[in-house]
Amino acid sequence: MLYSATINVMVKAARRAGRSLKRDLGEIEHLQVSLKGPANFVSLADKRAEEILYQDLAKARPGYGFIGEEGGMREGTDKSHTWIVDPLDGTTNFLHGIPQFAISIGLVREGTIIAGVIYNPANDELYIAERGKGAFLNDQRLRVAGRRQLNECVVACGLPHIGRGDHEEFRREMTAIQDRVAGLRRFGAASLDLAFVAAGRLDGYWERNLQSWDIAAGMLMVREAGGTVSDINTPGDALVTGDVVCGNEFVHGELVKILRK
C-alpha cells in the first residue's frame, strides 16, 4: 500500500511509541502508577509514549495543534489542524499485562477527522484510515461485517467507570441488548473496539462518556470501512459528546433504536 506522507508520519510515531510501551510492559512494577481521578490510572508508560508522539508529530508538522490525554492542549500556529492523541488506550489492561491496548492518533482538520492510526504493539496490529481512501489492517483493506440479524451479532460495549456516567441506565441498556444479540463483549480499549468493528470482528459497539482521544481515529476507521458511527442520543457529534455507537448501517440502526428508548 502507498499511504500519504501524513499517514507515514503517524505510523512512524506510533511504532516508536509502541516500542516504548513494549519495553515498559516488561517492567510494570517500575512504572510509578498513580490515579488521575476515580479509576483513571496513569503511569510512566503513558507519559513516555505521549512524549515520543508529541516530539515526532510536532517535528514533522510544526504548526499543528496537539491534544494528548496526558499532556493537555498545546496550541499550534496552524489553527486548522490538530492531532488528537491517546498514547496508551487501555491503561488498565496494560498494567495487568492484558495485551489489549493501543496508541491512537487522529488528525482533525477544521472539525473533520481526516486521518487515523491505531497501533497495538503487543500483537503488531496496525490500523490505518484516511478520509475517502479506506481503512486498512496491516495493509489489508477493511470492511465492516455484513450481518443483518441481531441474534447473529457479537457486540461490544464499555462499562461506565467509577464516578462517571449513569450506572443504572447502563445496566438497563446492557440487559436489553444482551437479550437480542449472539454475544456481548467488554475488552476495555475503546480505540480497538472501534478498530474491531472496522475489521468486521465485531458487528457493533457502543460506549458513553468517552473522550475525543479515545475515538477520533477509530470513528474514521469504522466510516472508511463502510460502517455507520454516530452519537448515541441525538444526531450530534460523538467526537464532542463522547457517546458513541457503531456497526454496519443495519446493526447501527438496531442499536440506536434500543439505546434511544
Ligand code: 2AM
Ligand atoms: P484509557 O485507558 O486511555 O484511560 C474503556 O472503557 C475506555 O475508557 C478506554 O478507552 C479507557 O481509556 C477509558 N477509561 C478508562 N478509565 C476511565 C475513567 N476512569 N474515566 C474515563 N475513561 C476511562
Ligand code: CA
Ligand atoms: Ca486514562
Ligand code: CA
Ligand atoms: Ca483512552
Ligand code: CA
Ligand atoms: Ca490513555
